[in-house]
Amino acid sequence: MTGFVVRRIGQMALALLGVSVIVFALIHFVPGDPVRTALGTRFDPDVYEALVRRHGLDRPLVIQYFSWLGSALQGDLGVSFRSGQPVTGLVLERLPATLTLAGAALAVALVVGVPLGVVSAVRSGSKLDYIASAVSQVGVSVPDFWAGIMYILLFSLTLGWLPPSGYVSPLVDFTGWLRHLVLPALAVGLVSGSIIFRFVRSAVLEALNQDYVRMARAKGLSRRAVLFDHVLPNAWIPIVTVVGLQLGFLLGGVVVVEIIFAWPGIGRLAYLAVGDRDFTVLQGSVLYIATMFLVINLVVDLLYAWLDPRVRYD
Amino acid sequence: MTEPAAETTVGVVAHRSRLRTTAETVLRNRLAVFGLVILVLLVLVALAAPLIAPYTINQVDVANRLQGPSSQHWFGTDELGRDVFSRVIIASRVSLQVGFVSVGIALGLGVPVGLIAGYYGGRIDSILMRLMDILFSIPAIVLAIAILAALGPDIVNAMIAIGVVYTPIFARITRGSVLTLRDAVFVQAARSIGASDLRIIGNHVFPNVIAPIIVQTSLSLAFAILAEAALSFLGLGVQPPNPAWGRMLSEGRAFFQRAPWMAIFPGLAIFATVFAFNALGDGLRDALDPQQRSIIESRGRS
Numbered sequence: 001m002t003g004f005v006v007r008r009i010g011q012m013a014l015a016l017l018g019v020s021v022i023v024f025a026l027i028h029f030v031p032g033d034p035v036r037t038a039l040g041t042r043f044d045p046d047v048y049e050a051l052v053r054r055h056g057l058d059r060p061l062v063i064q065y066f067s068w069l070g071s072a073l074q075g076d077l078g079v080s081f082r083s084g085q086p087v088t089g090l091v092l093e094r095l096p097a098t099l100t101l102a103g104a105a106l107a108v109a110l111v112v113g114v115p116l117g118v119v120s121a122v123r124s125g126s127k128l129d130y131i132a133s134a135v136s137q138v139g140v141s142v143p144d145f146w147a148g149i150m151y152i153l154l155f156s157l158t159l160g161w162l163p164p165s166g167y168v169s170p171l172v173d174f175t176g177w178l179r180h181l182v183l184p185a186l187a188v189g190l191v192s193g194s195i196i197f198r199f200v201r202s203a204v205l206e207a208l209n210q211d212y213v214r215m216a217r218a219k220g221l222s223r224r225a226v227l228f229d230h231v232l233p234n235a236w237i238p239i240v241t242v243v244g245l246q247l248g249f250l251l252g253g254v255v256v257v258e259i260i261f262a263w264p265g266i267g268r269l270a271y272l273a274v275g276d277r278d279f280t281v282l283q284g285s286v287l288y289i290a291t292m293f294l295v296i297n298l299v300v301d302l303l304y305a306w307l308d309p310r311v312r313y314d
Numbered sequence: 315m316t317e318p319a320a321e322t323t324v325g326v327v328a329h330r331s332r333l334r335t336t337a338e339t340v341l342r343n344r345l346a347v348f349g350l351v352i353l354v355l356l357v358l359v360a361l362a363a364p365l366i367a368p369y370t371i372n373q374v375d376v377a378n379r380l381q382g383p384s385s386q387h388w389f390g391t392d393e394l395g396r397d398v399f400s401r402v403i404i405a406s407r408v409s410l411q412v413g414f415v416s417v418g419i420a421l422g423l424g425v426p427v428g429l430i431a432g433y434y435g436g437r438i439d440s441i442l443m444r445l446m447d448i449l450f451s452i453p454a455i456v457l458a459i460a461i462l463a464a465l466g467p468d469i470v471n472a473m474i475a476i477g478v479v480y481t482p483i484f485a486r487i488t489r490g491s492v493l494t495l496r497d498a499v500f501v502q503a504a505r506s507i508g509a510s511d512l513r514i515i516g517n518h519v520f521p522n523v524i525a526p527i528i529v530q531t532s533l534s535l536a537f538a539i540l541a542e543a544a545l546s547f548l549g550l551g552v553q554p555p556n557p558a559w560g561r562m563l564s565e566g567r568a569f570f571q572r573a574p575w576m577a578i579f580p581g582l583a584i585f586a587t588v589f590a591f592n593a594l595g596d597g598l599r600d601a602l603d604p605q606q607r608s609i610i611e612s613r614g615r616s
Contacts (some may be wrong), residue, residue, distance in 0.1 A: 015451050018445070018447075018448030023460075052416055086595065137589070137593065141592050143540055143543055145544065145547060146581035146584060158569050188610075234582060255544070257385065267456070270456060270460075273463075275549075282463055289453060290456075304463065
């Protein structure tokens with residue numbers, strides 16, 4: 001297991017290094033001078049000079065990369081071309097909102113996807129299975145941002161039940177926080193839930209068709225015992241994987257949904273940085289999102305190896 | 315000299331019967347047929363859009379702005395009095411075009427990478443697949459936004475961005491299938507008679523890995539259309555005054571309460587298209603590649 005863990009961490013470090021090259025290169029793909037572009041009409045030679053010097057943009061690319069990487073490893077992602085604030089601070093400020101939305105959406109997805117998936121598989125071919133499968137087919141095809149708009153239209157503007165957008169800190173107003181969270185969490189969570197449903201259903205169906213399940217039934221075990229002792233433990237692995245991937249995706253920020261609900265998360269930060277041509281902020285947020293994604297993948301893989309010894313020896 | 319001819323005939327027969335079985339299985343799947351029908355209609359509408367559209371896309375009629383659906387304007391009018399129905403059907407051209415071109419790019423880059431990595435194995439495989447892993451580790455929409463930030467917002471750049479984002483999926487799927495074939499008897503036989511690598515990959519390996527690639531193509535078209543909608547919603551795709559479903563949605567937000575149809579109909583169009591590609595993809599998978607309900611599939615939406 002130790003060997004597997006070390007190898008897997010090494011792979012992640014390598015991927016992260018690659019991501020850092022891409023993220024760094026981004027800024028240099030911009031036609032012309034990124035700082036000049038970012039400053040636009042507010043161009044001021046002194047600010048310009050300061051930014052160029054602060055980020056070492058007058059030095060050779062290779063040196064720039066390594067000094068940027070060195071700072072990034074120490075948590076310094078430079079300062080915003082626009083506001084002059086440290087990028088790390090800007091990213092960290094957005095963390096609570098992103099974590100809240102990711103957690104709530106995942107909760108929705110699990111509550112909807114897992115039990116329905118198991119029941120659909122156990123009663124495969126039943127009316128319930130048919131309806132649930134059809135609904136999930138719709139769920140994976142609906143753009144989450146359009147679903148968000150429709151929820152706002154229905155629940156906020158027409159029925160007036162929930163606020164249409166915005167975010168309040170749970171420390172200031174807990175009920176308000178919860179009320180603002182419901183619609184974005186549903187918009188994202190129901191899509192993730194549909195994806196999870198499909199995986200759970202097919203993983204359980206596959207486990208149900210194994211010889212050891214037939215054997216357990218032949219021994220006269222109750223349906224319940226067969227399901228909980230034989231089917232589910234073997235269906236966990238694909239389920240853990242897909243849940244992990246969904247979580248990685250949610251933590252990365254669901255850009256468009258965040259924008260629709262004016263949710264101050266990382267995805268929205270990255271998007272606003274594009275509009276402002278604030279490249280250091282864009283670099284910082286993309287680097288954060290990719291790191292998050294890689295770490296979750298690592299955790300999932302380790303969990304996988306722990307659940308299934310065959311993976312470790314592969 | 316008769317032998318190769320005989321082999322070819324057998325090959326053709328086998329190929330034909332496989333095609334027929336596949337078609338029969340897909341056609342028996344009601345959902346897949348439904349998807350196929352929607353797609354055929356969509357493509358026809360897109361091709362004939364300028365002929366069908368009752369108005370031109372930028373025909374401004376301020377007197378009739380923000381009108382609800384009526385017999386004159388089936389999907390209502392927008393804030394400039396433009397006909398939403400005409401704009402929705404004209405925009406289908408852009409969505410389908412971006413979908414096909416970007417998935418074409420992903421196929422064109424990903425499949426060769428997968429073939430080479432899987433066939434040669436070893437260091438080449440490690441290097442190529444690690445590169446793909448790196449691209450794979452940035453969520454699709456974020457990577458696309460970053461690429462567009464660097465290249466500039468534009469429809470061609472959007473196609474490139476979406477194409478690059480989905481390349482690793484095709485590389486992984488192709489490589490996975492090639493690995494199972496690398497030591498197959500027919501590959502060894504081809505090698506033993508001195509066939510070149512290019513010939514073995516092109517004539518023997520590739521035809522046998524097409525099934526999962528076809529399935530993934532259909533599913534990826536669904537993802538690509540969603541991605542295009544998201545990017546144009548963010549103003550990073552098609553530039554005004556040309557209509558795109560995502561753009562129409564974001565423009566409609568400002569007039570939400572007064573004119574909900576401005577957001578409802580473009581969204582329904584995105585949904586119908588994505589649904590159709592998903593349904594067809596599922597049907598194709600059941601027919602061609604029942605084993606594969608891959609993890610990769612779940613990554614498409616991220």
